[in-house]
Amino acid sequence: MKALILVGGFGTRLRPLTLSFPKPLVDFANKPMILHQIEALKAVGVSEVVLAINYQPEVMLNFLKDFESKLGIKITCSQETEPLGTAGPLALARDKLIDDSGEPFFVLNSDVISEYPLKEMIAFHKSHGGEASILVTKVDEPSKYGVVVMEESTGKVEKFVEKPKLFVGNKINAGIYLLNPSVLDRIELRPTSIEKEVFPKIASEQKLYAMVLPGFWMDIGQPRDYITGLRLYLDSLRKTSPSRLAAGSHIVGNVIVDETAKIGEGCLIGPDVAIGPGCVVESGVRLSRCTVMRGVRVKKHACISSSIIGWHSTVGQWARVENMTILGEDVHVCDEIYSNGGVVLPHKEIKSSILKPEIVM
């Protein structure tokens, strides 16, 4: 089986992290985002993944080379030279996706994190015999999204309603599809929207089926959702493989700590914290609801909450970092500094406190 991951643009919403790495390579729960998807695809027997990408394909491929052999999966890129929307990239990658097998292929949105019930999806796809399957997820406020109206018992999609004012349903497109190769015949090589043009057409022919996503789903394309997404991911990990979570008297709630990270005396870590490889967390540190990426040093008595600390940054002694502070790569927060929602671009030194959310160029 094959799969296409829609990587898309510059990841501006996740800046300053995406100033250092393409968004799919930004770590989420100690792993580049895209690896969560590639591993899930590999687990259901996908042998080749095509990344639909529009910038820095070299960086991406170089990075993923190691994983190709490690996971035993082929990774290629399909680079668009102009934005092609959500359907256009499928047409562009047509030759890579079609083989003689006639098997359906997966299409995933790279911003989305979930439990990836791909195996169930394959079974669902086979059972209904339609042309395309999509995953839908239940949301509290459907009026913000495109709602999928479906027949509850069979999952047959009736129509798509974009940002409905009146309640028509609470299931929205989760951005994970399983498509027969014939769907590619419906897509022209031009900027097209899969949600607005392709799927409504298939639905009108009664060949589109939706499966309700069990478990969590989160678009982690922006910092606040990234932090919420980590909580949901770790909650899910608690159910599926609790042994991967850290334990001890200094741990509260769900925490993952890379085995190469060091944690000092008298710390209190958690809930919902990810500590990446090679991190040093000195004594008396408090971490909650945050991601501390590879190579970060958090010095004594510092306190970090609801924030993302980018690669190789340092947080000084008695510093306080909170309220959606996002430190880019190699940022240094000096001792005793307070950051309340500071968004700091890479390679900066923060010598004076940031009292109100602001961007530090």
Added chain:
Amino acid sequence: MGSAEERVVAVIMVGGPTKGTRFRPLSLNIPKPLFPLAGQPMVHHPISACKRIPNLAQIYLIGFYEEREFALYVSSISNELKVPVRYLREDKPHGSAGGLYNFRDLIMEDNPVLVFAVVFVIIAKIIAHRRYGGMGTILVIKVSAESANQFGELVADPVTNELLHYTEKPETFVSDRINCGVYVFTPGIFTAIQGVYTQRKDRANLRRVSSFEALQSSTRSLPTDYVRLDQDILSPLAGKKKLYTYETMDFWEQIKTPGISLKCSALYLAQFRFTSSHLLASGDGTKSTTISGDVYIHPSAKVHPTAKIGPNVSISANARIAAGVRLISCIILDDVEIKENAVVVHAIVGWKSSIGRWSRAAGDYNSKLGVTILGTVMHSPPLEKKLKFMLLFFYSTKGEAVTVEDEVVVVNSIVLPNKTLNVSVQEEIIL
């Protein structure tokens, strides 16, 4: 007989509770003069400066706080300084000159040749007195032209130092020399005050005769027995070869708001470095707490060796400072508890309050003005507005303290007694 003629009496005007509103909430249950600065009650600093006056016979504190509030302090300081210190309570505010005049018989009991008067809201290192043959000498200091209008501005003859002109808080610029509120007077001052009283009474009588004029006039609302040293004595006597000025280069601050008290605490701590260095804490973190800069720690306070303290920190009795705590430029009052890894910067933490683990209590440290962070929430004259930062502090009464729970951040806020903070606040006054 010769030495008796040299006798000097010092008078410190300490004001009263109604005047201390700017110092709220710190002054809610302690007379402002007894609020500790650099580990000592505020009034202790001018008193110990007076101690250096030769032939000092007596120190009087004049104010309208209850006598019992000062009783304990007055008796202990008398013993300590070996100079009699007495608290004289006014029945009501009479103004700075009126207060002095009210107790003239007591003050003159020792037949002093000189009377030092210090208006308490002001503290300064009192300099050696020089006499110019006049009735009084005023301590003056040069300040920036923008801030001078918050004070009494005065003009002195550059050669003779005679006071030529005096205006209290003028609207337009008069001079950058201001009145520090420290005076040396000969007993002749009482005659001058007497003169003002007589004049007032005459005018009042006149008004009774001409009630029409009284109705027309809204300018005079002060009681006849209220006489101020500055407006009522200095202004009229300026230019009459009776008053002279002495300019100090020393530090000088008005202790009117809690923010200024942080600055003054720092100034006094710096002074301890030269005058009483044994009072300052030391340590490099190997066996004891790491100390940076000038720090006063009361012997009964417990500070964990892994804490880092200073500069400009004063820690009062029975305070408990836990492991990994960081204190910078702050005043920690009695019985305060600062828990593990908490940070306190530019703040005053009031009696019995407690700050939770990994919490942060901070004033605005982006300020280039160092520790000068003001409580603009109280009365806010323009000077204080200019220093636009607010001060954070915690305050408690009757043993019911402010509690800041774990991991809470409080920035530039004022928290009144009996509060528990479990969420972070910034730029707030919590009543």
